[in-house]
Amino acid sequence: MSKASICFFFIISFLPISSQAAQVYRCVATDGSVSFQQQACEGEGTRMETGEAQAVWASLRSGEQSLYDQYRKRDRDRLKRKRQIARNRQKPRTADDRTCWKKREQLESVSARLRRGYKASQGNELRRRRDSYEDYLRTFCP
Known part of the structure; x- marks a missing residue:
């Protein structure tokens, strides 16, 4: 040496x-x-x-930097999609005023029929329709 x-x-x-x-x-x-x-x-x-x-x-090499940027962009896009889905779920679903008015009229008609009297064979159908209208109004109408 x-x-x-x-x-x-x-x-x-x-x-x-x-x-x-x-x-x-x-x-x-x-x-x-x-x-x-x-x-x-x-x-x-x-x-x-x-x-x-x-x-x-x-610092990262150029190939590593571009791969890192792709991963970051993919993660940002995923987060954006998750937030968008969450916002869509939180949006209050509402019906227009005319539809709500019509459902209220139908509910009042069925309720009046239940108060007035009905045949025994019609009872189940009238109560089902009443419950359906009430559910719709509770869900979609303010």
């Missing part, structure tokens, strides 16, 4: 390795409060290993 390569390996060996575990100290103050710091505690404290040190944010 040449002197240059030996010198190179010698210098590299003294450089800090970025994959070392980060050192954090958990320090307890006299009042009982707990703090975390990188320097050793003056009083009571314990050293903690946090695992691999996190690398600094590196």
